Amino acid sequence: MSARETYLLDRCKLEDSHTLAVYRANGGYKALEKVLKGGMGWAEVIEEVKASGLRGRGGAGFPTGLKWSFMPDPAKDPRTRYMAVNADESEPGTCKDRVLLREDPHGLVEGCLIAAYAMRLDAVYIYVRGEYRKPYDRVQAAIDEARAAGLVGANVMGTDFSCEIHMHKGAGAYICGEETGLMESLEGKRGHPRPKPPFPAGFGLWGQPTTVNNVESIFNVPFILDRGAQWFRSLGTEASPGNFLCGISGHVAKPGVYEVALGTPARQILDELAGGVWKGRQLKAWFPGGSSTGLLPASLIDTPMDHDSIKGIGSMFGTGAMIMLDETACTVRASQVLARFYDHESCGQCSQCREGTQWLHQIFRRIEEGRGTMADIDNLERLARGMAPGKTICALADAAAIPTLAALKHFRHELVEHVERGCCPFKKGGASAAPAAAEVHA
Ligand SMILES: Cc1cc2nc3c(=O)[nH]c(=O)nc-3n(C[C@H](O)[C@H](O)[C@H](O)COP(=O)(O)O)c2cc1C
Ligand code: SF4
Numbered sequence: 001m002s003a004r005e006t007y008l009l010d011r012c013k014l015e016d017s018h019t020l021a022v023y024r025a026n027g028g029y030k031a032l033e034k035v036l037k038g039g040m041g042w043a044e045v046i047e048e049v050k051a052s053g054l055r056g057r058g059g060a061g062f063p064t065g066l067k068w069s070f071m072p073d074p075a076k077d078p079r080t081r082y083m084a085v086n087a088d089e090s091e092p093g094t095c096k097d098r099v100l101l102r103e104d105p106h107g108l109v110e111g112c113l114i115a116a117y118a119m120r121l122d123a124v125y126i127y128v129r130g131e132y133r134k135p136y137d138r139v140q141a142a143i144d145e146a147r148a149a150g151l152v153g154a155n156v157m158g159t160d161f162s163c164e165i166h167m168h169k170g171a172g173a174y175i176c177g178e179e180t181g182l183m184e185s186l187e188g189k190r191g192h193p194r195p196k197p198p199f200p201a202g203f204g205l206w207g208q209p210t211t212v213n214n215v216e217s218i219f220n221v222p223f224i225l226d227r228g229a230q231w232f233r234s235l236g237t238e239a240s241p242g243n244f245l246c247g248i249s250g251h252v253a254k255p256g257v258y259e260v261a262l263g264t265p266a267r268q269i270l271d272e273l274a275g276g277v278w279k280g281r282q283l284k285a286w287f288p289g290g291s292s293t294g295l296l297p298a299s300l301i302d303t304p305m306d307h308d309s310i311k312g313i314g315s316m317f318g319t320g321a322m323i324m325l326d327e328t329a330c331t332v333r334a335s336q337v338l339a340r341f342y343d344h345e346s347c348g349q350c351s352q353c354r355e356g357t358q359w360l361h362q363i364f365r366r367i368e369e370g371r372g373t374m375a376d377i378d379n380l381e382r383l384a385r386g387m388a389p390g391k392t393i394c395a396l397a398d399a400a401a402i403p404t405l406a407a408l409k410h411f412r413h414e415l416v417e418h419v420e421r422g423c424c425p426f427k428k429g430g431a432s433a434a435p436a437a438a439e440v441h442a
Pocket of ligand 2: 394
């Protein structure tokens with residue numbers, strides 16, 4: 001890959017990158033100082049984030065500055081104000097926030113403080129996936145260090161700005177990553193998403209104005225304030241500026257989390273960073289941004305990784321987590337595994353999702369095991385269209401239905417082959433010439 005500017009992962013490579021000393025020695029808390037002591041008003045901070053064009057990295061790609069501006073004016077609405085940082089990271093394939101939490105936690109703390117100043121928050125909650133024990137401990141230690149240094153709590157840096165940051169551990173439910181499910185969970189209730197409207201800015205945590213942002217979104221903020229919106233816009237594309245963390249997994253030689261500019265072709269990320277498809281095999285299919293974005297055929301691998309380009313091929317940028325399947329993989333099996341996940345994770349409030357995810361799982365399993373019929377294939381489509389888009393309280397139903405429709409669009413022939421042969425052609429001993437399929441089924 002040609003020379004490219006990086007910033008998100010630069011500090012992560014340093015020894016003891018998680019400590020305040022290393023963070024400060026490498027420009028840490030400079031942006032906060034500029035904001036608090038350089039006379040920047042809260043509105044100016046929001047304008048700078050808006051001008052940068054930063055889009056949320058949690059999945060929907062919503063403009064961060066615009067979201068911040070939805071918070072009501074405290075002069076007219078004196079309620080307590082919160083931000084919840086979404087560190088639940090449970091979307092299959094997504095593993096980028098973990099790196100930031102573990103290796104550069106002060107970057108998140110500084111981002112939270114700047115966001116708190118801009119939105120005039122009273123407190124920030126960081127909701128961390130329960131399995132992320134080390135990342136959780138590192139962020140807690142960073143908050144403690146920052147508090148001891150006068151950066152968190154009352155009168156930050158000796159100014160009249162005060163902000164508390166609290167941590168919360170999730171308990172293993174994917175649905176608690178959905179912003180309103182997350183807030184319910186933070187309030188100590190079941191993670192059942194709330195119908196919207198009202199939106200979190202009007203009625204969020206404990207009914208108070210709240211903004212929910214992803215870890216990587218907030219992590220970008222100090223860089224934008226330090227280097228300026230125009231610098232940020234010099235990276236990425238016009239509609240999707242900046243770099244993003246691309247977690248790439250599946251059948252690749254070097255899976256991992258890489259930093260790339262938005263708009264970089266997916267093939268370039270696969271070949272030049274992830275070492276190409278493993279074992280010298282061919283690419284068969286790929287997910288562009290986590291499991292919810294659906295399987296795409298290899299023929300689309302030259303698509304640039306940015307929101308508009310991926311939308312243009314009928315999918316979503318999502319979390320930018322690319323999952324690669326080689327030529328030996330069975331797309332029906334992959335669909336079945338994911339359908340099982342969504343069936344398990346549905347909270348059950350909406351009938352389309354509760355029943356639909358269960359049926360999708362059952363039908364994919366039947367077809368994969370060679371017991372399916374042609375009517376099953378039609379029923380998959382009927383079911384998925386009844387579930388999405390936007391027919392339920394939250395987007396989990398969409399996340400299950402959209403990959404089903406994508407599988408039907410691009411890989412219907414494989415479903416038909418399963419039904420016609422009465423077995424999975426990719427299983428060891430199956431009729432297909434596909435090599436070493438046992439690895440996929442292990
Ligand atoms: C089922 C479901 C799970 C989600 N899980 C996450 C998650 O783990 N992390 C995350 O940041 N966003 C997740 N989201 C998206 C959040 O609802 C929300 O859009 C995001 O946290 C907003 O942050 P951003 O604007 O900074 O991207 C999920 C959404 C759905 C529907
Ligand atoms: S769509 Fe599914 S996960 Fe979301 S609220 Fe409805 S039942 Fe629960």
